[in-house]
Amino acid sequence: MPSNSIDSLLHEERRFPPSENFTSQAIASQAIYDEAATDRLGFWANQARTLLHWHKDFSETLDWSNPPFAKWFADGKINVAYNCLDRHVQAGNGDRVAIHWEGEPGDSRSITYAELTVEVKRAANVLLSLGIGQGDRVAIYLPMIPEAVVAMLAVARIGAVHTVIFGGFSSESLRSRIDDASAKLVITADGGWRKGKVFPLKGAVDGALAGKKSTVGNVLVVRRGENVVDWVDGRDRWWHEELASADAEHEAEAFEAENPLFILYTSGTTGKPKGILHTSGGYLTQVASTHKNVFDLHPESDVYWCTADVGWITGHSYVVYGPLANGATQVLYEGTPDTPHPGRWWEIIQKYGVSIFYTAPTAIRSFMKIGREVPNGFDLTSLRVLGSVGEPINPEAWVWYRDIIGGGTAPVVDTWWQTETGAIMISGLPGVTTLKPGSAQVPIPGIKIDILGEDGTRVDPPNGGLLVVSEPWPSMLRGIWGDPERFQETYWDRFKALSGTKYFAGDGAHVDADGDIWLLGRVDDVMNISGHRLSTAEIESALVSHRIVAEAAVVGAADEATGQAVVAFVILKSKQAKKQTTDEAVAMLRSHVAEQIGAIARPKQIFIVNELPKTRSGKIMRRLLQDVAEGREIGDTTTLADTSVMQIITDKMK
Ligand code: WTA
Numbered sequence: 001m002p003s004n005s006i007d008s009l010l011h012e013e014r015r016f017p018p019s020e021n022f023t024s025q026a027i028a029s030q031a032i033y034d035e036a037a038t039d040r041l042g043f044w045a046n047q048a049r050t051l052l053h054w055h056k057d058f059s060e061t062l063d064w065s066n067p068p069f070a071k072w073f074a075d076g077k078i079n080v081a082y083n084c085l086d087r088h089v090q091a092g093n094g095d096r097v098a099i100h101w102e103g104e105p106g107d108s109r110s111i112t113y114a115e116l117t118v119e120v121k122r123a124a125n126v127l128l129s130l131g132i133g134q135g136d137r138v139a140i141y142l143p144m145i146p147e148a149v150v151a152m153l154a155v156a157r158i159g160a161v162h163t164v165i166f167g168g169f170s171s172e173s174l175r176s177r178i179d180d181a182s183a184k185l186v187i188t189a190d191g192g193w194r195k196g197k198v199f200p201l202k203g204a205v206d207g208a209l210a211g212k213k214s215t216v217g218n219v220l221v222v223r224r225g226e227n228v229v230d231w232v233d234g235r236d237r238w239w240h241e242e243l244a245s246a247d248a249e250h251e252a253e254a255f256e257a258e259n260p261l262f263i264l265y266t267s268g269t270t271g272k273p274k275g276i277l278h279t280s281g282g283y284l285t286q287v288a289s290t291h292k293n294v295f296d297l298h299p300e301s302d303v304y305w306c307t308a309d310v311g312w313i314t315g316h317s318y319v320v321y322g323p324l325a326n327g328a329t330q331v332l333y334e335g336t337p338d339t340p341h342p343g344r345w346w347e348i349i350q351k352y353g354v355s356i357f358y359t360a361p362t363a364i365r366s367f368m369k370i371g372r373e374v375p376n377g378f379d380l381t382s383l384r385v386l387g388s389v390g391e392p393i394n395p396e397a398w399v400w401y402r403d404i405i406g407g408g409t410a411p412v413v414d415t416w417w418q419t420e421t422g423a424i425m426i427s428g429l430p431g432v433t434t435l436k437p438g439s440a441q442v443p444i445p446g447i448k449i450d451i452l453g454e455d456g457t458r459v460d461p462p463n464g465g466l467l468v469v470s471e472p473w474p475s476m477l478r479g480i481w482g483d484p485e486r487f488q489e490t491y492w493d494r495f496k497a498l499s500g501t502k503y504f505a506g507d508g509a510h511v512d513a514d515g516d517i518w519l520l521g522r523v524d525d526v527m528n529i530s531g532h533r534l535s536t537a538e539i540e541s542a543l544v545s546h547r548i549v550a551e552a553a554v555v556g557a558a559d560e561a562t563g564q565a566v567v568a569f570v571i572l573k574s575k576q577a578k579k580q581t582t583d584e585a586v587a588m589l590r591s592h593v594a595e596q597i598g599a600i601a602r603p604k605q606i607f608i609v610n611e612l613p614k615t616r617s618g619k620i621m622r623r624l625l626q627d628v629a630e631g632r633e634i635g636d637t638t639t640l641a642d643t644s645v646m647q648i649i650t651d652k653m654k
Contacts, residue, residue, distance in 0.1 A: 012395045016435040026431025028293040036445035043446045048285040053087045055254030067501040068492040070472040072282030077254035081157035084324035085117040097329045100352050101146050104193035104335025121250035123154035126242045134159035139183040141165045143192025144334045147222045148310045151187045159255045163263040166311025169598040171207035182215045191225025198225035257281030263481045266419040267533045269525045271541035275481030276419050282474030286423040291322030295356045305331035306358040313419040346378035358387035360531040364397045372404045386412045390531025391563045392519050398437035416440040422475030439516045456498025464510035469503040527556030527564050542596035548576035553612050553620045557629035565604040567629040611645045
């Protein structure tokens with residue numbers, strides 16, 4: 001966490017109570033905290049019933065008889081897509097814009113709820129005609145275009161399971177996810193627009209499916225980039241052709257509340273990404289509830305924009321399911337913030353009158369660096385709520401965000417949550433909470449969080465500890481796809497013997513005297529690069545898969561712009577080492593990682609070394625490498641097998 005040491009955080013004295021104007025119109029008040037405190041499960045049952053349409057009501061809210069395998073609203077029946085579409089049309093809101101889509105080259109489309117419903121019905125019929133049914137997995141590899149939303153909802157509508165793979169991931173990453181999920185269908189595009197150019201997508205799918213036998217029967221291809229693509233007859237089909245000939249009617253069937261909705265792969269502490277499984281009723285309840293309460297959504301008047309890509313959990317919960325379940329009008333933007341000019345985001349806010357804006361600290365910091373002149377050139381007065389997610393937001397960025405983007409009045413809600421939690425867990429509520437820059441603040445109503453010491457007992461201020469969720473919550477992950485043991489071990493065993501079945505989040509945290517929570521970053525080998533999760537082990541295994549590499553160690557080093565940056569220490573195989581210069585080897589390895597995982601994983605720096613610091617049991621001491629990478633005094637080296645190693649490494653780097 002750059003420049004956010006616990007000392008400087010605790011000296012943060014600025015406080016921002018909600019204005020009377022804001023509170024008087026706010027959706028949430030103290031009453032929802034009181035309701036949840038009195039009857040936690042009753043609160044969630046009430047949220048489920050008031051925010052969603054149930055084809056069949058549920059009789060039991062939570063079944064926790066077999067922890068950690070939870071069932072929420074188990075005998076209820078629901079259709080997720082119906083909740084996001086048809087019911088808004090039936091309620092007379094069919095003409096409301098669901099999506100103002102802005103393509104990077106400047107083309108745009110506004111799609112109403114009625115139109116979106118018809119698109120999804122057609123797409124659902126196409127999926128059925130391709131033999132996709134309840135429980136089948138569909139991989140989605142698309143740019144930020146309306147078809148990404150349509151594809152996800154069409155899969156949900158027929159009770160199938162989507163696994164969205166971020167468009168920046170490589171063919172290799174795509175392949176391993178398609179295989180792990182045994183996907184029957186891939187939905188992709190020819191290409192999408194990014195930084196003024198078309199980047200191809202279909203080719204990566206072709207690469208992922210080439211050669212080896214795969215479970216994939218068909219590939220549906222959206223036309224967007226208009227770039228030339230290869231075509232496999234019989235397997236590949238154009239999305240627009242299929243949709244044009246599909247029936248526009250499709251009746252949504254009700255599925256069990258625990259019907260799987262999606263698998264989303266995320267990095268863990270080993271080299272193999274985990275397929276996080278989410279189901280329907282509980283997930284939709286919590287995303288709808290948090291989207292409404294945390295962002296103070298007034299669907300009839302607000303224009304909402306979350307800048308996350310649908311390839312990440314934030315895109316699932318706060319671009320697709322939360323906003324659409326709530327009948328919101330939102331902006332969807334295809335490209336990068338600085339194309340064709342550095343004010344593109346602010347121009348979009350001005351164009352659509354965006355009132356609620358949700359983005360990541362890394363973006364805010366990069367705008368701070370460019371300077372306030374750029375946003376000051378646009379009319380941002382429509383903004384009334386700002387959100388932050390993905391990593392701790394340092395107080396300076398928080399205040400800049402509020403002042404420069406939010407006109408000095410818009411509350412900033414810092415929302416802590418994870419792929420696994422499915423929805424926001426810790427955040428202030430803008431009409432209730434006195435906001436404190438740098439702190440994510442308090443659990444949302446109905447959520448129980450504790451900070452525990454290594455021994456499983458609660459840690460009191462001012463000490464830090466490990467963040468746990470102490471009671472099950474509606475949008476919690478239901479498992480790791482195909483790996484119940486890893487699910488148990490990773491999240492639930494940590495405190496089991498000490499203090500019962502509690503969810504171990506992997507983040508360090510600290511509570512202050514007011515009871516506000518300050519996140520201190522990961523306590524495991526998961527890095528956070530620009531708000532994206534990557535594991536050190538994943539990048540290490542990509543590096544050692546290269547023929548010239550003997551050994552590799554990766555650390556996340558503090559970085560002003562991206563929060564953390566990937567820094568690798570690599571030992572080359574001795575014969576290979578002589579064949580090229582160090583610069584050549586470094587360049588080769590950086591692009592190798594990008595090919596193996598995706599450009600987001602490309603190390604910022606690679607150091608070629610002769611030794612790595614290891615304990616006597618052979619474990620690499622990443623802590624010491626992190627000291628080197630961050631230019632600090634090297635910490636305690638007494639547990640090293642060979643204490644001279646660090647000297648050799650630091651000498652080499654001078
Ligand atoms: C970090 C993203 C501090 C944290 C929604 C967590 C945060 C990981 C915050 C999950 C925040 C997310 N303050 N840290 N407001 N939000 N994190 O799964 O380390 O991509 O464990 O989910 O991001 O990342 P993920």
